Amino acid sequence: MTASRRTRLSPQARREQLLELGVRMLSHRTLDELSVEEIAEQAGISRGLLFHYFRNKQEFHRAVVQRAADDLIETTAPDFTLPPLPRLFRSLERYVDYVQANQHAYISLVRGAASGDQSLREIFDATRAVLTARITDNVDMFGLSDGPAVRLMARGWSAMVEEAVLAWVQDPQPEHCRLSKDELLRMLTAALPAVLQTTG
């Protein structure tokens, strides 16, 4: 009997534990490889009990991707004690750190956007809406005001960040041949005001 097998958790704590194990498994496996059996085993519960918390495998997968999205939103929360550009740099830094530590969870989130799975798509859209609103709600810091043009370009910048960060993280070259993380962050930070200025 493992320690966890002996532990009695409240339903809420058990649900949390299963989601955390799911996100952890997604750091090194794809969503398709996320095994409900292994998660149940790691939690020291039966497969049947897992399905007491999540109706089926799809629902568990979606809940894990939602948790990954929530983690990403939380970890990149802007630090309003910093001036605008250092604040953006810091959020991007935590974003890159998150993607590095949770590659497959992040890819599942981004792939969900393009997949036929409507609920994964909704998680992605809602996540990007939160991240983009952080920009459009604060464009006055760049001397601009919110509107359709600013919204479209903020959304475009977000897509650029997703693409560039994923390309950087997945770059197969050895670290000393790659662009430094600092350089990546500096460029993406500078790109936001540059892109938003095109709306003026």
Place this chain on the structure above:
Amino acid sequence: MTASRRTRLSPQARREQLLELGVRMLSHRTLDELSVEEIAEQAGISRGLLFHYFRNKQEFHRAVVQRAADDLIETTAPDFTLPPLPRLFRSLERYVDYVQANQHAYISLVRGAASGDQSLREIFDATRAVLTARITDNVDMFGLSDGPAVRLMARGWSAMVEEAVLAWVQDPQPEHCRLSKDELLRMLTAALPAVLQTTG
């Protein structure tokens, strides 16, 4: 007997015809809705004969997406008689026109990028590589030289264009409330040198 049923085509011409019918069907339907039966009927041939040209439904789907990608590359070919920024504006204009006219074909291409389907992914990657090389091969026009930073940001800009154009095309607002196409093109054109300058 329809006219096309009576027509004898060379194998090459028949293959072309089937691909063109496929791309046309993808202008208003998703890849999943692309019906091999209907395509065969429109071409006036049997389903069996279609499978003489394409081994199975998947192979036909991939060939249609590849054709859509080839069309996109061809229609956006830079006009080197124009100066750099008008040349970029003109390519982007044809890109937006293509996406408007072939929405589902374009979405299938972009979704293929994120899908688990390895061959759709390869079509997308190869297409984006061609489009991005048009930028990186000509960055001297912005007073820059090719390198990892320029490549990463050119790739990021491509993702921005994909996102912004798709968002603009799918915007449910009536046309007079939307950003004008000219404004969209102007911003995306200006965004390229702006984004590339961050590498300096």
